[in-house]
Amino acid sequence: MRAPYGLDIIESCLSCPHREDRLFCNLPPPAVQGLAAITSAAAYPKGATLFVEGQLPRGVFILCSGRVKLSTSSADGKSLILRISEPGEVLGLPATVTGKPYELTADVIEPAQANFISRPDFLNFLREHGEAALRVAQQLGETYHSAIAEMRTIGLSHSAGEKLARFLLELSANHDKGKGEVKLTLTLTHEEIAQMIGASRETVTRMFSDFKKKQLVQVKGSTLIIKDKAGLESLLSS
Amino acid sequence: MRAPYGLDIIESCLSCPHREDRLFCNLPPPAVQGLAAITSAAAYPKGATLFVEGQLPRGVFILCSGRVKLSTSSADGKSLILRISEPGEVLGLPATVTGKPYELTADVIEPAQANFISRPDFLNFLREHGEAALRVAQQLGETYHSAIAEMRTIGLSHSAGEKLARFLLELSANHDKGKGEVKLTLTLTHEEIAQMIGASRETVTRMFSDFKKKQLVQVKGSTLIIKDKAGLESLLSS
DNA sequence: GCTGCAGCGTGACGGCCATCACAGCCAAGG
DNA sequence: CCTTGGCTGTGATGGCCGTCACGCTGCAGC
Numbered sequence: 001m002r003a004p005y006g007l008d009i010i011e012s013c014l015s016c017p018h019r020e021d022r023l024f025c026n027l028p029p030p031a032v033q034g035l036a037a038i039t040s041a042a043a044y045p046k047g048a049t050l051f052v053e054g055q056l057p058r059g060v061f062i063l064c065s066g067r068v069k070l071s072t073s074s075a076d077g078k079s080l081i082l083r084i085s086e087p088g089e090v091l092g093l094p095a096t097v098t099g100k101p102y103e104l105t106a107d108v109i110e111p112a113q114a115n116f117i118s119r120p121d122f123l124n125f126l127r128e129h130g131e132a133a134l135r136v137a138q139q140l141g142e143t144y145h146s147a148i149a150e151m152r153t154i155g156l157s158h159s160a161g162e163k164l165a166r167f168l169l170e171l172s173a174n175h176d177k178g179k180g181e182v183k184l185t186l187t188l189t190h191e192e193i194a195q196m197i198g199a200s201r202e203t204v205t206r207m208f209s210d211f212k213k214k215q216l217v218q219v220k221g222s223t224l225i226i227k228d229k230a231g232l233e234s235l236l237s238s
Numbered sequence: 239m240r241a242p243y244g245l246d247i248i249e250s251c252l253s254c255p256h257r258e259d260r261l262f263c264n265l266p267p268p269a270v271q272g273l274a275a276i277t278s279a280a281a282y283p284k285g286a287t288l289f290v291e292g293q294l295p296r297g298v299f300i301l302c303s304g305r306v307k308l309s310t311s312s313a314d315g316k317s318l319i320l321r322i323s324e325p326g327e328v329l330g331l332p333a334t335v336t337g338k339p340y341e342l343t344a345d346v347i348e349p350a351q352a353n354f355i356s357r358p359d360f361l362n363f364l365r366e367h368g369e370a371a372l373r374v375a376q377q378l379g380e381t382y383h384s385a386i387a388e389m390r391t392i393g394l395s396h397s398a399g400e401k402l403a404r405f406l407l408e409l410s411a412n413h414d415k416g417k418g419e420v421k422l423t424l425t426l427t428h429e430e431i432a433q434m435i436g437a438s439r440e441t442v443t444r445m446f447s448d449f450k451k452k453q454l455v456q457v458k459g460s461t462l463i464i465k466d467k468a469g470l471e472s473l474l475s476s
Numbered sequence: 477g478c479t480g481c482a483g484c485g486t487g488a489c490g491g492c493c494a495t496c497a498c499a500g501c502c503a504a505g506g
Numbered sequence: 507c508c509t510t511g512g513c514t515g516t517g518a519t520g521g522c523c524g525t526c527a528c529g530c531t532g533c534a535g536c
Contacts, residue, residue: 072386072389072390072394073394074390074394074474074475075474075475076475078394078396078475079394080389080390080393080394082386082389093379094378094379094382094383095379097372097375097376097378097379098376098379098380098383100379100380100383103382103383103386103387104386126368126372126375127368127369127372129368130364130365130367130368130369130371130372131365131368133368133371133372133374133375134335134364134365134368134371136371136375137335137364137371137374137375137378138335138336140332140335140375140378140379140382141331141332141333141335141336141338141378142336142338143382144332144341144378144381144382144385145332145336145338145341147382147385147386147389148310148320148341148342148385149341150389151310151318151320151385151388151389151392152310152312152318154389154392154393154436155318155392155436156310156311156312156316156317156318158316158524159492159493160492160493189512189513189514190513190514191512191513198392198393199493199494200493200494200495201513201514202493202494202495202514202515202516203492203493203494205513205514205515205516206493206515206516208514209515209516236312236313237312237313237314237316396494397522397523398522398523427482427483427484428483428484429482429483437523437524438523438524438525439483439484440484440485440486440523440524440525441522441523441524443483443484443485443486444485444486444523446484447485447486
């Protein structure tokens with residue numbers, strides 16, 4: 001059996017560094033074995049699509065490596081990015097547990113390896129292992145949490161500058177080192193950032209040069225340094 | 239023991255018509271008994287607050303009657319309403335299962351009765367009854383789903399008119415009778431609608447009179463009739 | 477009755493930003 | 507080398523809508 005897109009199956013993605021993360025860490029051994037029996041690993045190239053908005057849920061994908069863009073789009077082609085998923089996250093979870101169609105589209109933006117579990121297998125597994133169901137609930141809660149956070153940046157801002165500031169501050173909150181100056185790598189195009197904060201590509205470009213002019217941030221290639229976090233914060237709810 | 243706000247405890251809210259809804263329907267008898275042992279009922283008047291954004295989660299509220307507004311707000315007082323909860327829904331679920339602070343504020347807008355379950359009790363209950371944990375996961379998935387839906391109306395619209403049209407169409411999708419003409423009661427002020435779709439109160443007023451002029455809708459008191467659903471749909475992504 | 481208050485309707489104005497258009501720039505690849 | 511295509515920078519323009527301001531209605535309560 002071949003994985004999609006003609007790539008070989010990755011034999012043991014279960015050995016990837018994030019296996020113990022989040023969803024299924026610390027489960028009792030029988031549960032882990034049950035899990036191993038129903039997962040199948042695959043690799044996906046850049047540009048591949050794991051699932052599409054509106055599809056009936058086939059199952060969940062546990063992301064082992066690479067990065068995946070979760071977005072929704074309207075009839076006229078405009079699209080809104082809700083989240084960039086990192087290794088360790090589980091994709092398609094809400095749709096798979098509820099049985100409703102996927103609400104988002106998942107596109108691979110950095111070559112990825114993922115474990116797939118089909119919906120029937122997954123539901124059986126949850127029924128048999130109550131502890132796992134609880135973990136799933138927690139993961140869903142966190143997913144919800146981050147969705148709310150994005151709603152806040154989009155819905156509560158008065159200006160595009162404020163949206164971008166909120167976006168950058170939230171990024172830095174995740175990758176924070178606690179220092180006054182935060183360095184982070186941002187492998188997103190202006191276009192993608194625009195789609196995350198609900199603005200146009202040109203506006204993002206303009207805002208960035210604005211921030212650079214005001215010494216708030218500094219960009220070198222895909223590295224972004226937040227020089228003046230307080231300055232960014234002062235832009236909120238101005 | 240007295241409930242908050244000086245109102246008497248409602249003795250058996252478990253007999254309310256929505257007990258069997260959603261979260262805990264069809265659970266085996268021992269689970270239902272376990273649940274009954276840890277719930278405490280209370281009534282809340284209009285204007286009461288069940289929990290506040292940022293608070294550590296005390297537990298969940300199962301709404302038996304009345305309606306509750308879930309919102310988040312920014313430093314400058316601007317606020318964004320995410321959802322109006324109806325009887326049968328469970329409030330505070332994501333925060334309670336994850337242990338993170340409530341991400342929203344819950345205000346009573348129509349006198350409500352609710353069952354409260356404290357976080358420790360609730361978590362124990364879930365650990366002991368795996369089936370219940372699965373139901374919780376499903377409920378969370380649906381909550382997430384509706385959050386995404388609201389993100390779409392706010393984030394993917396080009397104009398305020400489009401946002402309002404999306405909002406009305408989604409309302410009608412829930413209360414739909416399948417006919418060409420949908421009647422629904424809308425007990426929200428223009429201000430509240432504005433906060434739901436991310437617009438100003440005046441704009442909502444103007445859009446409504448616009449829609450009335452175009453014979454798309456018709457308003458009488460708190461009753462709203464969608465006369466021309468297709469017309470509303472033609473406003474999307476225009 | 478009157479007063480107060482919450483919600484609705486409407487006009488005027490001004491700023492923000494989406495859009496269009498085009499010009500550099502870099503990397504990949506023939 | 508030149509071409510192509512994706513990404514970034516920047517100007518000009520125009521419209522949408524947030525904001526301020528004020529008047530209106532209807533309802534609750536003394």
